[in-house]
Amino acid sequence: MTSLPLHRGISAHRIGAMILRYWYLLLSSWPRLLELLYWPALQVITWGFIQYYIAENSSFFARAGGTLIGAVILWDILFRGQLGFSISFLEEMWARNLGNLMMSPLRPIEFLLSLMVMSLIRLAIGVIPMTLLALFLFHFNVYALGLPLIAFFCNLIFTSWSVGIFVSGLVLRNGLGAESIVWTLMFAIMPLACIYYPVSVLPVFLQYVAWTLPPTYVFEGMRALLIENTFRADLMLAALAINAVLLGASFWAFLALLRSAKRQGSLLSGGE
Amino acid sequence: MTENDEASSRPTVAERSLPAAIAVDHLVKVYKQTRAVDDISFVLPRGSITGLLGGNGAGKTTTIAMIMGLVLPTSGRVQVLGHEMPAESAAVLGRMNFESPYVDMPMRLTVRQNLTVFGKLYAVKNLSERIAALADDLDLTEFLDRANGKLSAGQKTRVALAKALINQPELLLLDEPTASLDPDTADWVRAHLERYRRDNNATILLASHNMLEVERLCDRVIIMKRGRIEDDDTPRAIMARYNRTNLEEVFLDVARGRVNGAKEVAR
Numbered sequence: 001m002t003s004l005p006l007h008r009g010i011s012a013h014r015i016g017a018m019i020l021r022y023w024y025l026l027l028s029s030w031p032r033l034l035e036l037l038y039w040p041a042l043q044v045i046t047w048g049f050i051q052y053y054i055a056e057n058s059s060f061f062a063r064a065g066g067t068l069i070g071a072v073i074l075w076d077i078l079f080r081g082q083l084g085f086s087i088s089f090l091e092e093m094w095a096r097n098l099g100n101l102m103m104s105p106l107r108p109i110e111f112l113l114s115l116m117v118m119s120l121i122r123l124a125i126g127v128i129p130m131t132l133l134a135l136f137l138f139h140f141n142v143y144a145l146g147l148p149l150i151a152f153f154c155n156l157i158f159t160s161w162s163v164g165i166f167v168s169g170l171v172l173r174n175g176l177g178a179e180s181i182v183w184t185l186m187f188a189i190m191p192l193a194c195i196y197y198p199v200s201v202l203p204v205f206l207q208y209v210a211w212t213l214p215p216t217y218v219f220e221g222m223r224a225l226l227i228e229n230t231f232r233a234d235l236m237l238a239a240l241a242i243n244a245v246l247l248g249a250s251f252w253a254f255l256a257l258l259r260s261a262k263r264q265g266s267l268l269s270g271g272e
Numbered sequence: 273m274t275e276n277d278e279a280s281s282r283p284t285v286a287e288r289s290l291p292a293a294i295a296v297d298h299l300v301k302v303y304k305q306t307r308a309v310d311d312i313s314f315v316l317p318r319g320s321i322t323g324l325l326g327g328n329g330a331g332k333t334t335t336i337a338m339i340m341g342l343v344l345p346t347s348g349r350v351q352v353l354g355h356e357m358p359a360e361s362a363a364v365l366g367r368m369n370f371e372s373p374y375v376d377m378p379m380r381l382t383v384r385q386n387l388t389v390f391g392k393l394y395a396v397k398n399l400s401e402r403i404a405a406l407a408d409d410l411d412l413t414e415f416l417d418r419a420n421g422k423l424s425a426g427q428k429t430r431v432a433l434a435k436a437l438i439n440q441p442e443l444l445l446l447d448e449p450t451a452s453l454d455p456d457t458a459d460w461v462r463a464h465l466e467r468y469r470r471d472n473n474a475t476i477l478l479a480s481h482n483m484l485e486v487e488r489l490c491d492r493v494i495i496m497k498r499g500r501i502e503d504d505d506t507p508r509a510i511m512a513r514y515n516r517t518n519l520e521e522v523f524l525d526v527a528r529g530r531v532n533g534a535k536e537v538a539r
Binding site for chain 2: 011013014016017019020023024025028029091095096097098099100101102103104105106107259262263264265267268
């Protein structure tokens with residue numbers, strides 16, 4: 001009998017195997033690929049025309065060109081990043097494959113890392129064409145934001161992973177009955193993340209809540225860059241610090257929910 | 273199983289010095305008010321095939337899930353290949369595998385893609401050759417590039433078995449391996465399992481409702497009822513004890529609370 005290696009530590013090989021599994025799945029299904037492109041494209045076209053209309057009728061928006069369409073693109077990074085993570089996870093639930101994976105040498109951390117990579121891949125498929133549409137249809141070049149764009153992107157993707165990890169844990173623990181949380185949780189933070197308006201618009205007590213959310217810093221930072229031509233590094237660092245806490249907490253929550261699922265015996269059922 | 277088979281499955285001196293394939297010690301699982309598994313203990317030596325028998329809700333699947341580390345025990349201990357489960361699962365998960373009707377292989381992936389993914393997860397060396405050999409063994413070669421969802425039930429079972437054997441496991445856990453198969457395919461799967469155990473000295477624990485299957489394959493039978501072990505011996509000894517000629521009759525005796533095939537025990 002073959003002497004197999006002991007499976008200790010994080011294995012890039014196993015993470016690669018999971019990425020391959022999701023890549024095969026994407027390639028086998030054109031509706032899945034279309035879905036990645038369709039909504040982002042629709043979003044940018046709709047908001048691009050709204051931006052045009054408002055800019056023609058408001059001197060402020062004429063001066064602050066691109067804040068709406070920029071916000072839409074960054075929001076999509078946040079939302080699609082989380083969906084890209086969570087949908088790959090849900091694929092395992094829908095396929096009743098979770099038992100096979102949990103019984104394999106794949107470690108939970110490797111599973112989560114593979115889902116993070118998949119969220120980046122799915123995001124690239126959906127958002128890169130979206131940015132090109134914004135450029136050619138509305139002359140908004142998100143890449144002209146330069147290095148700050150990297151800071152915005154990193155902070156948004158970290159938040160999206162935190163939410164993705166947490167909701168995946170909830171679905172793992174509670175079965176597919178909790179699936180709707182995957183699609184809706186990010187919208188719950190939408191009003192407080194101040195995507196389309198500054199934090200100062202909110203009542204004072206809600207402003208305190210808003211500043212606990214990393215995306216709030218990103219959208220404020222984006223407006224500062226587009227309207228005042230100022231890169232607010234302080235905002236990005238604050239967001240990064242909160243994201244570090246959120247990511248750590250979401251990992252902990254996922255492992256706790258996984259343990260609870262094992263206590264409950266729900267890994268083999270995965271039902272409603 | 274025949275006397276010759278029993279002789280060939282006796283452990284060698286070297287194998288006797290290895291820790292047991294599975295050691296279950298006073299294992300209990302309670303779901304809210306239900307004691308799904310109620311203080312069971314058994315040890316399975318290397319190279320044995322053991323059948324876990326019992327009606328629906330007897331605790332077979334929960335027991336197997338606890339051995340795999342998919343369900344946490346309320347109390348008691350499980351050791352697999354000498355390692356504590358689930359604490360040391362990382363040391364043994366690559367050396368075991370399972371097949372169960374409670375899980376599926378991804379339907380949109382082809383058989384080859386599925387086996388490639390699982391082969392990589394189990395760090396199988398020379399994976400393409402291993403897949404080709406398994407496909408040959410399990411008569412899957414012509415389906416290798418077909419999506420799993422487009423296969424018949426029998427073909428899917430063979431693919432699931434190929435996945436379960438991809439890493440040449442020392443320990444194979446099977447939950448109803450021939451459920452929903454026609455008699456011909458079921459017989460074919462049983463023959464393959466017998467051959468695999470013989471060629472690899474693997475340990476197999478299988479939960480089944482199919483008494484003929486257990487009689488044919490197993491050198492030991494553990495009968496469970498309401499989470500407890502009702503009997504634990506060779507099929508022949510159990511049949512003799514119940515004064516029955518086959519395990520199906522024994523199963524009915526146990527299920528209906530009859531002793532020695534005679535009178536009904538008051539429930």
